[in-house]
Amino acid sequence: MESPATRLERVLLGVLIALVFLTAISISDGMIVIFDEDFTMEDNRALVFPVLSIIIGVFVLSLRNAAGREHGEFFLDSWISREREEEMIPRLKKEQEDASVERMGGAWAELEKVHLEKSLEEE
Numbered sequence: 001m002e003s004p005a006t007r008l009e010r011v012l013l014g015v016l017i018a019l020v021f022l023t024a025i026s027i028s029d030g031m032i033v034i035f036d037e038d039f040t041m042e043d044n045r046a047l048v049f050p051v052l053s054i055i056i057g058v059f060v061l062s063l064r065n066a067a068g069r070e071h072g073e074f075f076l077d078s079w080i081s082r083e084r085e086e087e088m089i090p091r092l093k094k095e096q097e098d099a100s101v102e103r104m105g106g107a108w109a110e111l112e113k114v115h116l117e118k119s120l121e122e123e
Helices: 004-029 044-068 085-122
Strands: none
Touching: 004 044
8 A cells, every 4th residue: 555645745746737737827828927028917816826836846856855765754754654554554553552551651640649649638
């Protein structure tokens, strides 16, 4: 199975293609003027398409650049896992078990504290 980062990269590539197409349409309709001395545009909102294209393009390139690294070395690994599902499921189960044991220990200590306070009040 694929990693979530691979799936996200595929979706972002589809969005990037659509945004590049919309940018081309905006240029052909004259909403974005490139080769003219007069830089007035009919619609400033048309600049959203090329700006988003650049941002998503950089994001896709950074995901592709991180493909060879180990999990945890890339700055987006805490948000988007690059691990395959077969590797990710055991790691997440282990983290969940560790967290539940820690919480149980804290709850047990709190219960002992309350019990000791009650026994000291009785004395």
